[in-house]
Amino acid sequence: MSTRVIVKAEFLGGLDSIFGGIKETKCTVEANDSTLPTIKDLIKHITDHLLVSPNDYCVFIQEDTVRPGILVLINDTDWELEGELDYELESGDVVTFTSTLHGG
């Protein structure tokens, strides 16, 4: 039996537009094996369940990770400091995905 955690996902910087305008949502994430669910599992959950149009897959994912120009923050901290895709989620975690803006 695999472990489940409930985390909050947030979509900022306009990213909500590919998720039907949803800016934050609770996600129940399951690991695909016996270990604890990771950010990788959350991303799969998001593309499987929250992405409105499959055409927008490449706006979110590129080469099996989030595409360049999207920052991932775990509890307000850069995921680079937390283990990136392999970070093990805990219930209550807030994971923020934000598209970088370029306008000036």
Next chain:
Amino acid sequence: MSTRVIVKAEFLGGLDSIFGGIKETKCTVEANDSTLPTIKDLIKHITDHLLVSPNDYCVFIQEDTVRPGILVLINDTDWELEGELDYELESGDVVTFTSTLHGG
């Protein structure tokens, strides 16, 4: 034996100047009877332990409550909505005192 709680007190809007420049601090608050400690007990703790000069008492307190022009927020909510002086503190609460500004 009286109950103790540990809460965070914050001083904004320039109020830190009467507390030696301290903008936030942990306070261990004890009730003065057998009930749970309240905001009233926190205020007594603050004037007893944190106020640097007794001359500034009237900058913080007037008629047994915080002086006009200071807002009190309990966990980011106006204390008016939480019972004011009689609000029973819980460990981990954040109590914010902010002086109102008037400059323009």
Next chain:
Amino acid sequence: AQSSPHHLSLQEYRRYGRQMQVPEFGGLTSQERLKSSSALIIGAGGLGSPALLYLAAAGIGRIGIVDHDVVDTTNLHRQIIHDTDTVNINKAESAKIRINALNPNVEVTTYCEPITNTNSFKIVKDYDIVLDCSDNPATRYLINDTCVKLDKTFVSGSGLRTEGQLTVLNFHRWGPCYRCFFPTPPPPNTVTSCSDGGVIGPCIGITGVMMAVEAIKVLTDYYTDDNFKPFLTVYNGYPQQKLRTFKMRGRVKGCKACDSDEITKEDIESGEVDYEGWCGSMNYNVL
């Protein structure tokens, strides 16, 4: 068919196109609302300077500016609507020059006098929204009471040193008023002005720009009776720029301004309500 006076000209379409594109703004309807609306800015200082520039740029139809002071050199590090050449000129007049240059579509009226018991109703009644950018408690209570009696929503801002505070008051005749938050004025020795306590220009500037954002939300009906919740937002520029928003009380039962007839228009205009006496004269001190 004759076009309504609030329809946009082609030149206005071009000028405001970029903001009409933003979904939250509300498109052409919102732009026409701004054009048909009017805002009174009381105080063309550190808060009023950027609030005026951004509201004028956004296309508010009519702007009123109240200020009795002249531009002083000590203002210019923060009051960026004025110029070195307008030193000693009335601030409302100086601000009007810049607004006319930035956006000639805006009709500007200046009131080069202090706002007082005698003139507050006459001035405020002609505007849809008021921005309180004043700098002392007595004026803040007068503006509050006038707006409450005239059913005007107003945006209240203040700033000092590295901090700023803002809120929307008397929202749609049911939101809390300044007296609900502050029934009693602060003791005069706890009130500090910018000239005494000092202020960092862009810190009070951010607060002024935030006031413009709130005014746009009110005028475009982004805020509704359903989604508006009383709040107080607090900005601090140091050590790290930070914004906190507190959930605030609603109208207070028995509030002297918004929930009783204790203070009437007549009481104010006759001078019976003595704001300066009540608030005391400022005695620049600790806070």
Next chain:
Amino acid sequence: AQSSPHHLSLQEYRRYGRQMQVPEFGGLTSQERLKSSSALIIGAGGLGSPALLYLAAAGIGRIGIVDHDVVDTTNLHRQIIHDTDTVNINKAESAKIRINALNPNVEVTTYCEPITNTNSFKIVKDYDIVLDCSDNPATRYLINDTCVKLDKTFVSGSGLRTEGQLTVLNFHRWGPCYRCFFPTPPPPNTVTSCSDGGVIGPCIGITGVMMAVEAIKVLTDYYTDDNFKPFLTVYNGYPQQKLRTFKMRGRVKGCKACDSDEITKEDIESGEVDYEGWCGSMNYNVL
């Protein structure tokens, strides 16, 4: 004894007195530091407009402005340093007129050309700090690489619709750079400009004013090697004005700009590093 060129005149004491009073600012020493320092603002648009006004007002000694564009009517709802009369005039020149009027103590240099591989080093080398107020990824990478090679701390800002983002990069030659955060440019179809996505004037305005606050902190040495921590601050004006600050990575090992010699000044100036080719041409789309 002859007075140092960075000592303040009496007129300057008056002008900057209110900010020197604020403890966090750092008094006369900080004011003299601002006077002896120089800032380069790249882009006199929605971010650059308020950043320029507040930095000029605060008394930076020398300001450089890079912009090749002319003022357009569609800019005026947010680019509040310009005037209706300066439509079709170069933005750097238009901004200079306003700065001269606001604070004649500031020496302004304009660069009415795009920043390119060929001129970036020549322009940037003369300034203490750079504000990246540009509007596309290719320019952002060029500014980053130039600042890193020249050891310049820079403040990077951007905005769109109701949102803004800002950070301080390459701080004191050890903070992370733009490539540490973004080693690979975003696909062109995910990049949206203000002219395509729209933008609310005061929302991008707040981001620009916040950039001025950060620049003042860097120039007055408020930030030190001890207290500076890499961050990214995100503003959103709707539904409620909100500021979030994220704790960010430090320099990334092997970063092509700040931790290797893969990209040299010569590679950039010779055009071997092709920023536009690498970032692709913008194809305005979803995000």
